[in-house]
Amino acid sequence: MPSNMNHQSHVITIIDQEVENMTAQMKESPKLLHKSAGKSSCCIFRLPQSLVEINKEAYQPRIVSIGPYHYGNKNLEMIQEHKWRFLNDMITRTGKPLGFFMKIIVSLEDRIRECYSESIDRFGTNYLAKMMVLDGVFLIELFRKVGKLVSTQQDDPIFKLSWISPFLMRDLLRIENQIPFFVLKRLFEESKTSGDRTLQSLILEFFNYMVDRKPEVLKKCENLDGKHLLDFYRKSFIHTKKVTPRASNNNDKTLKLIRPATKLVNVGVKFKANYQADSFLDIEFQNGLLLIPQINMDDFHSSFFMNCMAFEQCYSSCTKDITTYVVFMGCLMSTSTDVSLLSHNKIIENYFGTDKEIAKFFKNVGKDVAFDIKTHYLKDLFVELNEYCKNGWHVGWAGFKHTYFESPWAAISALAAFMLLSLAALQTVYTVFPYYHKHD
Template structure:
């Protein structure tokens, strides 16, 4: 900049007036509305685990469109589209025109401006990506033959693919998927399965769930694939119980101690092996029942992206965030992870016990968690109240101190015998004294 050039007040005012008229591009002013649901990951979360949010083999939607390292699957999208067009007989133009007519609604679904895509470019992307997903679901659901499809034959592809499809930045609106699915049904092969059912069957190869759950969510809708799959773990009939206490004055409404400390004060852990959802946690009579979960790369990626979505999207429940905070409370150290592993609550395929504890601690550190308003509020109160009151706390502490190991038990028993002998000796001494006195 020329030091001799002086910007006048009028020039500054003109610049400021121009800036005020420019709409935000990195975060739309409408990003807080219900219809805006596809976001960029906040930087604070992105720094924790970059790979968890970045697609590894496939791009869905505009945010990662055209990335060089995603070209392999991008080429197969065209093959899938050709198969569908040949099978249904509808032209590409038929679907393109439908998407163009929906472009305003599609653009409003993204928190970041995608105006650099023309109407036709946006429609081409939605058709290509949308039908790629739908054909994947149909192939797994046996509605379409897979033959020797390399995407299914190469076993390394599937794990990456399933994780990529549930990443917050890698989404297209669910209403686009639903429209493309409805308009591309094969009338010669009638099938009563919904798009939702096919999606759940697809992911059931990674997350094995009861068939009743699939039926229960056959008409569930989401804002996009990630939101739909997140919702499938939440009981549609669930109503958060109204607390029977004054939340603002309840001293027990705080985070709970880690698993090892809970065990010391008498809490028993029990694994639920056939729950409807990993969210179904209960506490009764000192027993904390937690559904068994296989912690692996899929679940860690899914949790991170759900938390990012729940942080960004105001109009949804915070069930996954609450669950991760709860598990983070229990697993403060590797010792705590060991406690849950011994009780078959955690099957650790993520890494070492120390790495798993670090994962939950780092994830829960920067999340916005409202302890007064979540589906486990009552449980936090009940656990803390149990830990601080009652005879069982003292009994459990005594058992932990004196009977935690065989040597401690032997020492305690020896001390007890010595105490008994000392008591007997005192008794006989006093007895002999009074007996002699009477004589």
């Protein structure tokens, strides 16, 4: 009996210890996905592995770390060292002490921490402030130097080495590589000189080296806000897209994804590049003509699309316009033949690789994406296009043309058959006509 009692006592002690550990763990806040990650204030996300696996290179910074998620990465130290030089340039120019900017960021600490989905408690108050000042000033000075508002050293390697620029521009628009936009705006305002333009105009001019947009289009975006740099640049395309009012159509039977480009052509749809559009989101369908803005498919656009989509998937308090666009283009480009058709019509400028690689990209990027077909901005266009594809004489005529006029030999054969039928009909008329004329 004493032995059993000792055993029971030991078991109870172990259970009590485990209960104590479990109780403590219940009170701990989740770190990898913070409990406040669903709030609208949380806008900078560490991506789940399911998204990262699609294309690791699209989300991982290659030469520069911005913010806490990739801070201290040994592979990113080269540009990290230049941040101190940029900070010194700003301090020297403004005459304001470093402590002045540090105190500003410390006062914003709680707001900053609420922006990140993953706990950044490992960074204390001063360390977090140092990171935000260093990264924020680096971005602001970079935009000012490119915008020629401040002088640049003649042989500055950041600007002289041609390989740095494209990597840098892609890195600054990665979802895990962000700091809050309000930090940028505050640091910009406090370091502003009389000749400065707006922060937004400098950002747009900076990225215009990669995506050439008309000055009047950029002007529309100068008062835009954003959660961070990626969100601001994403919004600049959404803000400038043309919204075409359409009659409400609740025909759920035609509210479905659209067919690939080659199949649309077979039922009479024509494609045309829209060179006048303010945004690549300006897609229109008019009487059988699908107007799509020309897009350069390259490493910048593919990275930008994927990071915008990741942001829209993670952040519930934003529209899903970029996701809609990518799903739409993915529907059109199911195969390399579809890509070739769009390239032939000047809608796709292919700097990405082969037609097959572009089709594969859109297929992969649209995989497992949450997409609500009933609420997206192209909903009415999907309905109109699907209705056009199943109704009217143009579908039969398009099928006839596809069957008999797809190649020159098919056209010649069809013409020969038509002439034989015509001659046979005429022969019948001339044979029958004298008979009836004789018996009149």
